[in-house]
Amino acid sequence: xxxxxxxxxxxxxxxxxxxxxxxxxxxxxxxxxxxxxxxxxxxxxxxxxxxxxxxxxxxxxxxxxxxxxxxxxxxxxxxxxxxxxxxxxxxxxxxxxxxxxxxxxxxxxxxxxxxxxxxxxxxxxxxxxxxxxxxxxxxxxxxxxxxxxxxxxxxxxxxxxxxxxxxxxxxxxxxxxxxxxxxxxxxxxxxxxxxxxxxxxxxxxxxxxxxxxxxxxxxxxxxxxxxxxxxxxxxxxxxxxxxxxxxxxxxxxxxxxxxxxxxxxxxxxxxxxxxxxxxxxxxxxxxxxxxxxxxxxxxxxxxxxxxxxxxxxxxxxxxxxxxxxxxxxxxxxxxxxxxxxxxxxx
Amino acid sequence: xxxxxxxxxxxxxxxxxxxxxxxxxxxxxxxxxxxxxxxxxxxxxxxxxxxxxxxxxxxxxxxxxxxxxxxxxxxxxxxxxxxxxxxxxxxxxxxxxxxxxxxxxxxxxxxxxxxxxxxxxxxxxxxxxxxxxxxxxxxxxxxxxxxxxxxxxxxxxxxxxxxxxxxxxxxxxxxxxxxxxxxxxxxxxxxxxxxxxxxxxxxxxxxxxxxxxxxxxxxxxxxxxxxxxxxxxxxxxxxxxxxxxxxxxxxxxxxxxxxxxxxxxxxxxxxxxxxxxxxxxxxxxxxxxxxxxxxxxxxxxxxxxxxxxxxxxxxxxxxxxxxxxxxxxxxxxxxxxxxxxxxxxx
Numbered sequence: 001x002x003x004x005x006x007x008x009x010x011x012x013x014x015x016x017x018x019x020x021x022x023x024x025x026x027x028x029x030x031x032x033x034x035x036x037x038x039x040x041x042x043x044x045x046x047x048x049x050x051x052x053x054x055x056x057x058x059x060x061x062x063x064x065x066x067x068x069x070x071x072x073x074x075x076x077x078x079x080x081x082x083x084x085x086x087x088x089x090x091x092x093x094x095x096x097x098x099x100x101x102x103x104x105x106x107x108x109x110x111x112x113x114x115x116x117x118x119x120x121x122x123x124x125x126x127x128x129x130x131x132x133x134x135x136x137x138x139x140x141x142x143x144x145x146x147x148x149x150x151x152x153x154x155x156x157x158x159x160x161x162x163x164x165x166x167x168x169x170x171x172x173x174x175x176x177x178x179x180x181x182x183x184x185x186x187x188x189x190x191x192x193x194x195x196x197x198x199x200x201x202x203x204x205x206x207x208x209x210x211x212x213x214x215x216x217x218x219x220x221x222x223x224x225x226x227x228x229x230x231x232x233x234x235x236x237x238x239x240x241x242x243x244x245x246x247x248x249x250x251x252x253x254x255x256x257x258x259x260x261x262x263x264x265x266x267x268x269x270x271x272x273x274x275x276x277x278x279x280x281x282x283x284x285x286x287x288x289x290x291x292x293x294x295x296x297x298x299x300x301x302x303x304x305x306x307x308x309x310x311x312x313x314x315x316x317x318x319x320x321x322x323x324x325x326x327x328x329x330x331x332x333x334x335x336x337x338x339x340x341x342x343x344x345x346x
Numbered sequence: 347x348x349x350x351x352x353x354x355x356x357x358x359x360x361x362x363x364x365x366x367x368x369x370x371x372x373x374x375x376x377x378x379x380x381x382x383x384x385x386x387x388x389x390x391x392x393x394x395x396x397x398x399x400x401x402x403x404x405x406x407x408x409x410x411x412x413x414x415x416x417x418x419x420x421x422x423x424x425x426x427x428x429x430x431x432x433x434x435x436x437x438x439x440x441x442x443x444x445x446x447x448x449x450x451x452x453x454x455x456x457x458x459x460x461x462x463x464x465x466x467x468x469x470x471x472x473x474x475x476x477x478x479x480x481x482x483x484x485x486x487x488x489x490x491x492x493x494x495x496x497x498x499x500x501x502x503x504x505x506x507x508x509x510x511x512x513x514x515x516x517x518x519x520x521x522x523x524x525x526x527x528x529x530x531x532x533x534x535x536x537x538x539x540x541x542x543x544x545x546x547x548x549x550x551x552x553x554x555x556x557x558x559x560x561x562x563x564x565x566x567x568x569x570x571x572x573x574x575x576x577x578x579x580x581x582x583x584x585x586x587x588x589x590x591x592x593x594x595x596x597x598x599x600x601x602x603x604x605x606x607x608x609x610x611x612x613x614x615x616x617x618x619x620x621x622x623x624x625x626x627x628x629x630x631x632x633x634x635x636x637x638x639x640x641x642x643x644x645x646x647x648x649x650x651x652x653x654x655x656x657x658x659x660x661x662x663x664x665x666x667x668x669x670x671x672x673x674x675x676x677x678x679x680x681x682x683x684x685x686x687x688x689x690x691x692x
Contacts, residue, residue, distance in 0.1 A: 088657070097657070146516055160617070165511060169619020170492055173658055180613040181653065182530045184548070184606065195653055202530070260530065267526040271506075271617055273515020307527065307541055311434070311443070312519055 008038045010072055016079040018340070019064050020333030021114070022127060023085045025049060025101030028056070030063040031326070032071050033333035037138035040071050042329060053096070053108035061117020081122045082336030083114055084130030084328050091172045094124045123336040127328055128175050129166050131321075132159025133338075134331030135278055139323040144275035148268050149321060150177075150261070151281035155192060156200045159331075160272060164338060167272075178204070182263050199267075202260035205236045205283040211253045212239055222249035240285035243292040254285060254292060255299045262303025269304070269312045280321030287320045354384045356418055362425040364686070365410050366679030367460070368473060369431045371395060371447030374402070376409040377672070378417050379679035383484035386417050388675065399442070399454035407463020427468045428682030429460055430476030430674050437518045440470045469682040473674055474521050475512050477667075478505025479684075480677030481624055485669040490621035494614050495667060496523075496607070497627035501538060502546045505677075506618060510684060513618075524550070528609050545613075548606035551582045551629040557599050558585055568595035586631040589638040600631060600638060601645045608649025615650070615658045626667030633666045 013034040022029040024047060031042035045063050047056060064081055068074070088097035094111030096102065115122040125133075132149035135141040141149070141161075151157035156178035160167035167174045178200035179193060188197030192206060201207055212234055216225055223242045224234070232238055243250035265277050279297070286293040297320065305313045323330060359380040368375040370393060377388035391409050393402060410427055414420070434443035440457030442448065461468040471479075478495035481487040487495070487507075497503035502524035506513035513520045524546035525539060534543030538552060547553055558580055562571055569588045570580070578584055589596035611623050625643070632639035643666065651659045669676060 088655070158617075162508075162511065162513070165508065167508070167618065170621045171619055171657055171661055173616065173655055174619040176616040176619070176655065178616075179655070180616045181609050182527055184528045184609050185531070263527050263530050267613070268617070270519065270522040270524075270526045271504075271614070272513065273517055273520040273522070275516045309434070309519055309522065309525070311517055315517055 008034070008040060010040065013038060013040055015077065016340075017073060017077050018333035018336045019067060019078055019081045019120070020130070020329035020331065020336070021060055021064070021081065021083045022130065022328030022332060023047070023060070023083065024127070025086065028060060028063065029325070029329045030060070030067050031329035031333065032067045032073070033330055035337070037330060037334060039326065039330065041067055042326070043067055049102055049104065053102070053105040053110060054113060057110060057113035058117045060114050061119070064118040064120065075119060078120055080336035080340045081114070081118055081120045082125060082130065082332030082334070083111060083122050084125045084127040084332035085110060086127050087172060087176075089124075089126060089172050091124055091126065091168050097172075123339045125166070125332055125335045126159070126168055126172065126175065128157035128159040129161070129168055130159070130331035130335060131157065131280065131327040132161050132331065133166065133334045134323050134327035135280070135321050136161045137331065137334040139327060140278050140319050140321050141276055144317070146272065146274040147276045147278060148272060148274050149278045149280055149327070150264070152203065152261075152279060152283040153205055153281045155206070156204050157281065160274070162272070162274070166335065177264070177268065180264070180267065182260065182267070199260070199264045203257055203264055207260075208236045208239055208253055208257055208283065209234055211256065212250070215249055215253065220249050223247040224250055236283045236285070240290070240292055243285070244290050251292065251295070254296055258296050258299035259303050262300045263307065265300065265304050265318065266307045269308050269316055273312065274316065276317035276319065278319055278321040280324070280327065284320055354380070354386060356386065359384060359386055361423065362686075363419060363423050364679035364682045365413060365424055365427045365464075365466070366476070366675035366677065366682070367406055367410070367427065367429045368476065368674030368678060369393070369406070369429065370473070371432065374406060374409065375671070375675045376406070376413050377675035377679065378413045378419070379676055381683070383676060383680060385672065385676065387413055388672070389413055395448055395450065399448070399451040399456060400459060403456060403459035404463045406460050407465070410464040410466065421465060424466055426682035426686045427460070427464055427466045428471060428476065428678030428680070429457060429468050430471045430473040430678035431456060432473050433518060433522075435470075435472065435518050437470055437472065437514050443518075469685045471512070471678055471681045472505070472514055472518065472521065474503035474505040475507070475514055476505070476677035476681060477503065477626065477673040478507050478677065479512065479680050480669050480673035480675075481626070481667050482507045483677065483680040485673060486624050486665050486667050487622055490663070492618070492620040493622045493624060494618060494620050495624045495626055495673070496610070498549065498607075498625060498629040499551055499627045501552070502550050503627065506620070508618070508620070512681065523610070523614065526610070526613065528606065528613070545606070545610045549603055549610055553606075554582045554585055554599055554603055554629065555580055557602065558596070561595055561599065566595050569593040570596055582629045582631070586636070586638055589631070590636050597638070597641070600642055604642050604645035605649050608646045609653065611646065611650050611664065612653045615654050615662055619658065620662065622663035622665065624665055624667040626670070626673065630666055
């Protein structure tokens with residue numbers, strides 16, 4: 001989706017400028033954003049987790065300087081840098097705790113090290129919160145006062161925004177909603193984290209793959225079996241493709257996943273009661289562009305209508321996110337902007 | 347617990363003063379509170395739901411005037427009145443929606459009618475949020491930046507405070523956490539609201555009674571059977587009494603309830619990540635004063651330790667609330683105070 005986004009030229013941009021960094025386990029995206037949330041340029045560098053956190057901090061700082069210089073700007077034109085990072089983390093302390101996808105980076109004071117190399121002030125944020133803030137600022141959530149972004153992938157990311165509050169929690173674990181319990185049974189499905197019954201174990205890409213594998217092992221008839229025999233890898237994308245072509249098992253698995261997604265949404269509605277809940281991430285089956293993507297969303301809404309308070313089922317907007325993989329760095333820049341505004345003299 | 351609270355005299359009070367109203371389905375409590383959250387006086391009047399909302403509004407207004415006059419104060423000494431009401435409700439609009447325990451009061455503009463009769467400005471709040479704010483202001487939550495109060499009774503009330511934000515939600519349904527789903531199975535226990543799998547169906551007083559009834563019907567040996575044969579009513583209080591005396595079934599039911607209470611807490615921790623979660627309401631089995639009350643809390647914590655992120659299990663305070671039935675009107679007064687402070691000229 002990134003490829004399709006429009007960039008604006010410096011002549012159409014409104015200062016001040018911000019840089020957003022989206023730190024992932026594989027790649028780091030760095031974007032130059034103006035005061036209206038418009039992207040002037042972005043670049044991506046490999047994370048190289050194995051080289052360690054200090055090395056990555058240096059390369060992040062250099063990437064910030066490069067994206068700024070390439071656009072014809074000076075460091076002084078940048079009001080602040082936002083850094084969105086996977087947890088676990090200590091947001092006020094500016095350091096990582098034990099991030100599952102950044103082995104060897106434990107307890108690293110990443111905010112100040114990136115600031116050191118970028119030679120700019122850095123605001124630290126959770127990556128799921130940053131992505132949510134991107135949608136809240138200029139994406140599908142731009143008309144909301146409060147919203148939740150659920151990012152469906154290997155796990156389920158969750159970012160919660162209420163007005164100008166990022167619901168990060170007191171120990172930076174707010175939005176670990178993927179690890180909330182939707183099945184209390186001791187024999188519930190086991191989550192990637194080892195615990196039973198988590199939302200993530202029922203509504204993530206991992207859950208789709210597991211259910212497909214179980215059904216194929218039980219010899220359910222499905223065009224998936226032929227695709228696998230032909231050498232394809234069992235991914236949500238493959239399941240989505242076969243579902244789009246009409247395969248019953250693939251459709252069943254996707255709609256079953258939507259049922260659980262709806263259950264998770266009801267829990268968010270009965271706790272946070274936001275204006276909207278958006279769905280993003282790798283596992284959206286093509287979104288509004290495909291029949292199965294539309295079915296996935298519709299089945300999710302159906303479960304919400306069945307289980308939520310009627311007024312919430314009626315009023316809470318449920319839709320796909322629109323910024324795709326750009327939400328993270330745009331939102332990180334947006335959070336930096338919000339903090340910058342708070343500090344501006346009256 | 348109300349009987350044991352200390353009142354202060356006017357000479358020890360710090361102005362300005364506030365009045366808090368806790369509107370319940372049976373009684374209405376009205377308290378006169380000073381700027382430090384200290385109670386000068388309170389009185390209670392029957393709700394008389396059947397007489398209608400206009401009549402109750404008039405009597406609430408009169409009760410406000412009476413509690414103020416009895417303390418030797420004038421209406422001009424009162425900065426604001428806080429009204430905590432059961433939902434469903436429209437908080438910004440100041441009106442009830444479809445409150446389950448106030449039949450016939452649907453869509454009544456209660457905030458402005460009470461203000462009319464009290465001749466004072468009224469701030470409208472959800473009763474569960476008000477109780478949480480009471481604990482947050484001067485109770486077990488007074489050292490927290492954010493907290494949740496779970497009120498265990500026939501249902502489960504939930505009030506969420508994050509800093510100066512009352513997490514009421516966009517449609518005044520934030521904190522309907524009692525109706526979040528902890529069992530996605532179609533054959534899950536049915537909640538009082540008719541929906542399957544809700545937290546309330548597993549951890550409320552209703553759930554305790556139901557489980558006890560099922561076990562007794564299945565002829566489990568228990569001293570509860572003798573108490574019932576002697577004419578006692580099956581209540582959580584009775585189950586608590588027999589558990590305190592050592593009855594195994596009664597203990598089992600209470601500890602099973604604690605397990606589910608812990609599951610609900612983990613979900614709150616992985617969504618809101620507050621400093622603390624407090625437990626109040628009618629069903630606390632004597633709290634810290636009894637062995638079974640201590641066991642109930644300890645078993646809850648045990649489930650949290652087992653299921654929550656380790657840092658949250660370590661750092662999140664789990665304890666009983668301390669204000670009992672006074673939390674509602676104290677908190678309503680506190681919310682009125684907070685709104686009053688926001689409006690004060692700089």
